[in-house]
Every structure is written in structure tokens, then in C-alpha cells.
Amino acid sequence: MAHISKKWITPLKKIKQLSGFVQKTHTLRAASTLISGEPEGPTVKTDIPGPKSKQLIDELSAIQQAGSVQLFADYERSLGNYLVDVDGNVLLDVYTQISSMPLGYNHPDLLQLLNDPYNVKTIVNRPALGVFPGADWPKKLKNILLQVAPSGLNHVTTMMCGSCSNENAFKNIFIWYQRKQRGGSSDFSQEETESCMMNQSPGSPTLSVMSFQGAFHGRTLGALSTTHSKYIHKIDIPAFDWPIASFPQYRYPLHENQRENDAEDKRCLAEVEDLFAEFSKRGSPVAGIIVEPIQSEGGDNEASPQFFQELQRVVKKNGAALLIDEVQTGGGPTGKMWCHEHFGLDGPPDVVTFSKKMQLGGYYHKPDFKPSQPYRVFNTWMGDPAKLLLLQGVLEVVRRDSLLDLVQKSGKKLLTGLRSFEQEFPQLLHAARGRGTFLAISCPSTKLRDDLVARLKKKGIQTGGCGEHSIRLRPALIFTPKHADIFLDRFRQVLKETK
Numbered sequence: 001m002a003h004i005s006k007k008w009i010t011p012l013k014k015i016k017q018l019s020g021f022v023q024k025t026h027t028l029r030a031a032s033t034l035i036s037g038e039p040e041g042p043t044v045k046t047d048i049p050g051p052k053s054k055q056l057i058d059e060l061s062a063i064q065q066a067g068s069v070q071l072f073a074d075y076e077r078s079l080g081n082y083l084v085d086v087d088g089n090v091l092l093d094v095y096t097q098i099s100s101m102p103l104g105y106n107h108p109d110l111l112q113l114l115n116d117p118y119n120v121k122t123i124v125n126r127p128a129l130g131v132f133p134g135a136d137w138p139k140k141l142k143n144i145l146l147q148v149a150p151s152g153l154n155h156v157t158t159m160m161c162g163s164c165s166n167e168n169a170f171k172n173i174f175i176w177y178q179r180k181q182r183g184g185s186s187d188f189s190q191e192e193t194e195s196c197m198m199n200q201s202p203g204s205p206t207l208s209v210m211s212f213q214g215a216f217h218g219r220t221l222g223a224l225s226t227t228h229s230k231y232i233h234k235i236d237i238p239a240f241d242w243p244i245a246s247f248p249q250y251r252y253p254l255h256e257n258q259r260e261n262d263a264e265d266k267r268c269l270a271e272v273e274d275l276f277a278e279f280s281k282r283g284s285p286v287a288g289i290i291v292e293p294i295q296s297e298g299g300d301n302e303a304s305p306q307f308f309q310e311l312q313r314v315v316k317k318n319g320a321a322l323l324i325d326e327v328q329t330g331g332g333p334t335g336k337m338w339c340h341e342h343f344g345l346d347g348p349p350d351v352v353t354f355s356k357k358m359q360l361g362g363y364y365h366k367p368d369f370k371p372s373q374p375y376r377v378f379n380t381w382m383g384d385p386a387k388l389l390l391l392q393g394v395l396e397v398v399r400r401d402s403l404l405d406l407v408q409k410s411g412k413k414l415l416t417g418l419r420s421f422e423q424e425f426p427q428l429l430h431a432a433r434g435r436g437t438f439l440a441i442s443c444p445s446t447k448l449r450d451d452l453v454a455r456l457k458k459k460g461i462q463t464g465g466c467g468e469h470s471i472r473l474r475p476a477l478i479f480t481p482k483h484a485d486i487f488l489d490r491f492r493q494v495l496k497e498t499k
């Protein structure tokens with residue numbers, strides 16, 4: 001992991017020393033859980049959703065579409081890796097708010113941040129960052145976000161969520177592409193300035209972003225045109241007619257199917273090349289490609305480092321930009337800060353988007369992708385200093401407690417366990433895969449997958465589905481081998497009862 005400036009974290013350390021906190025956490029770290037007072041294991045008292053959750057679902061449904069709500073949580077009582085619901089059920093959370101809680105619930109270091117009046121004011125005074133940032137903003141970006149930037153990327157734009165990060169990153173890519181078409185000039189013709197006001201070319205050019213089948217890049221209008229995981233996200237919404245290439249579909253276990261999987265990489269890359277040519281011919285050239293390092297919502301589909309290396313080469317050759325969407329994979333769950341760091345790319349991608357575990361959305365990019373004029377990529381808040389404050393706390397804990405090492409250790413235990421289940425229950429599970437604790441396993445059918453996820457919950461384990469028939473694991477970075485044991489033990493019980 002790129003290191004976090006020591007100078008920057010001193011004030012936080014001082015606060016902790018004053019409260020005797022450092023000493024307390026030191027002893028905690030020796031224990032099998034990193035969080036003092038965390039439950040020993042899950043306990044389930046009612047159906048989930050229980051009666052109180054059901055009542056609240058009714059109340060919410062009266063004012064909005066609440067069909068996706070699984071339960072109502074008690075965030076006062078949730079702690080560490082355990083999510084407590086309003087009915088008093090205690091769930092080991094291996095899903096963590098769709099992979100967005102890096103340190104679990106109520107982490108003491110994050111709560112501690114709010115004891116500093118300076119930090120409280122950071123929450124109270126939310127600036128329009130593009131116009132009135134606080135004096136500490138450039139330093140915060142440098143000392144927090146840029147300290148963990150993918151190597152070679154030294155520019156960052158902050159945003160709100162994952163979708164709007166991708167959405168705005170597309171704009172940076174189009175602006176970069178058009179500047180190249182103008183021979184590097186940032187001057188516009190009168191025809192361009194007038195035609196864009198009527199959504200016509202040349203001011204509003206016909207350009208495209210290539211994406212992959214099975215991808216998920218968000219639900220805002222532009223990003224949705226690159227999302228292809230489930231029809232329910234897309235139906236009735238107009239979409240850009242942009243190119244969509246096949247993403248590798250591997251056979252498992254990987255080491256027994258190397259030849260077929262290499263051929264699959266080649267097939268998909270050939271399609272990428274063909275689509276570049278086809279869309280250029282159609283008058284809608286591809287300005288950029290967006291790709292997840294592991295397709296997450298779409299089913300935890302992975303591709304080899306060689307696939308990504310070659311993809312980067314093809315993108316470069318065609319004069320387009322490579323955007324790696326690390327919204328779900330970024331922030332440590334694969335055992336590295338950024339999943340694409342596993343790929344050995346030839347230099348950095350052009351743009352890397354983030355959100356979820358990073359607490360705020362945004363993207364790292366090469367300097368060429370900074371527009372020459374202001375207000376071209378802009379909104380009122382453009383991120384949130386309060387969330388950056390949380391990220392500062394998160395990164396300090398990640399470093400202090402060596403959480404990326406812990407992710408690798410716990411992940412190894414989980415993956416070994418999942419692989420043993422494949423052997424023991426071959427009719428129920430196959431294709432255990434992933435990196436770090438960012439893991440998944442597949443079932444032969446959607447019905448069986450949904451059934452396993454539901455019965456895991458009855459045993460106090462919150463997991464999530466992804467794709468058509470996979471179960472995904474997205475624990476917090478504080479998930480220890482002890483939690484892995486609890487998860488594997490309950491999962492095995494569920495599988496045995498399915499036999």
C-alpha cells in the first residue's frame with residue numbers, strides 16, 4: 001500500500017494519546033478480534049426481517065419504493081463485523097453495506113475523530129468545494145487521497161458516489177479526446193459553441209465509451225449505458241448506442257483450464273479490436289474503455305493479468321483512454337489498495353474511479369485529463385471534506401493494524417474453506433474465486449443460490465448474491481481468521497442441511 005504521510009496523522013495520534021487510546025488499541029490488537037466488545041458470534045432470535053423490521057418496511061413503503069430493504073439496522077448497537085437489527089438479531093456481516101464499510105461498525109478510531117472540535121466543524125460546514133474550499137483542502141487531498149493513489153497517478157477529482165464518478169470521468173475522457181482532435185488546442189469554434197447548445201455536432205460530438213457484457217458501472221444516465229448486469233436497472237431508460245465487448249468467462253479451477261481460458265482472453269480481446277474498428281467506421285469513435293478489475297455486481301467475473309495488460313495495449317494503440325472502475329474493488333479488499341495493482345500493467349491506467357470503501361467518490365487521473373477550463377467537470381459539492389476526514393481515519397487504521405496483510409490472511413483461510421466445500425458438495429458449489437477477502441462461489445442455479453443466501457442469514461450470516469448464481473463475500477478489512485472460521489462453520493452447516 002502506498003504510505004500515508006506521517007506528518008499528517010500526528011494530530012490524530014495526539015488526540016488518542018490524550019485519551020489513553022493508543023494503549024487500549026495496542027492490547028486489543030493482540031486479541032483475535034480487533035474491536036473491543038465485539039460479539040462472540042451471531043445470534044438470531046426472529047425471522048429476518050423480524051416483526052419490528054416488517055413494521056418499518058410497511059411505514060417506509062407508504063412513502064417510497066422499499067422493496068429492496070432486507071432489514072432495519074440498529075446502528076447504535078452494531079459493532080465491528082456484526083450488524084445488529086432492530087429485532088435484536090446479531091449478524092456476522094460478510095457483505096458490509098454492499099462492500100462499503102472498511103472498518104465495520106462504530107470503529108473506535110472513527111468515533112474518536114469526532115472528539116476534535118476542528119473535525120466537528122468540518123462536518124457542519126460543507127463547502128461547495130469547486131468554489132469555496134477550506135484552506136486545508138489541497139493539503140488534505142495530497143496527504144490523504146494522493147498518498148494512496150495508484151502509482152503514477154498524481155491528479156484527483158472528488159465526487160459524490162460511484163456512478164457520478166464514472167459519469168464525470170467519461171466527461172474528462174471526452175474532453176481529453178476532443179482536445180487531441182483539435183491538435184492540443186482548447187479553443188472552440190463558433191460553430192462548436194453554438195451547435196452544442198442544440199445537442200448537435202460538432203459541439204456535441206458523436207463519441208462512444210466501450211464497456212463489457214456483465215459490467216456494472218452505476219445507474220446515472222451515462223454510466224447506465226455501460227452497465228449490463230441486470231435488465232431491471234436499464235429497462236425503459238434511453239441508452240447510448242455504445243460498443244459492448246464480451247468479458248472473459250473462465251472455466252474453473254483455473255489451473256486445470258489454462259489453455260481454454262487463454263483462448264477466451266484472446267476471443268474477447270479480438271472483439272475489442274473489432275469494435276474499435278466498427279465504431280470508428282460508424283462515425284462514433286471509441287474515446288475510452290471502462291472495465292472493472294473483477295466484475296462485481298455481474299457475478300464476480302475475473303480476468304487474467306495478461307488480459308488486462310493486453311487490453312491496455314489495445315486501448316493505447318487505438319488512441320483511447322483506459323478507465324479502471326475500482327468502485328467496489330478499491331480500498332483494500334483484494335489485499336492491495338487497488339485491485340489493478342495485481343495485474344502488472346505497463347504504466348498506470350489513464351483514469352481510476354473509486355467510492356464505497358474510500359468513503360467518498362472520485363477518480364485519479366493522468367494530468368492530460370484535467371480540462372483546461374473550469375466548470376467543465378463540476379457540481380455544487382464535488383465530494384465532501386467530512387468523508388475525507390473519515391477516510392483519513394480509515395487509512396491510518398489500515399496502516400497501523402496492517403489490515404492489508406490481515407485481508408490476505410483471512411482471505412486465504414476463506415478461499416481454502418470455500419475450495420474444500422467445492423470438493424465436499426460438488427452438486428451445490430463450484431468456481432470458488434477471487435483475491436484477498438473479495439471472494440465468490442457459484443451455485444448451479446439462481447434458486448439454489450437464493451436459498452443458500454437466505455438460510456445463511458437464518459444462521460446469522462449476512463452475505464450477498466451477485467450475477468445469476470453466485471454468492472459474494474465482502475467483509476470489512478477488520479475481518480479476522482476467527483470470523484472466517486465462524487462463517488465457514490455456519491456455511492458448512494447450511495450445505496450439510498441441503499444435501
Ligand SMILES: Cc1ncc(COP(=O)(O)O)c(C=O)c1O
Nearest residue numbers: 161162163216217218325327328
Ligand atoms: C464497480 C462499480 N461501479 C460503480 C458502482 C456505482 O456506485 P454507486 O452505487 O455508489 O453509484 C458500483 C456499485 O455497486 C460498482 O460496484
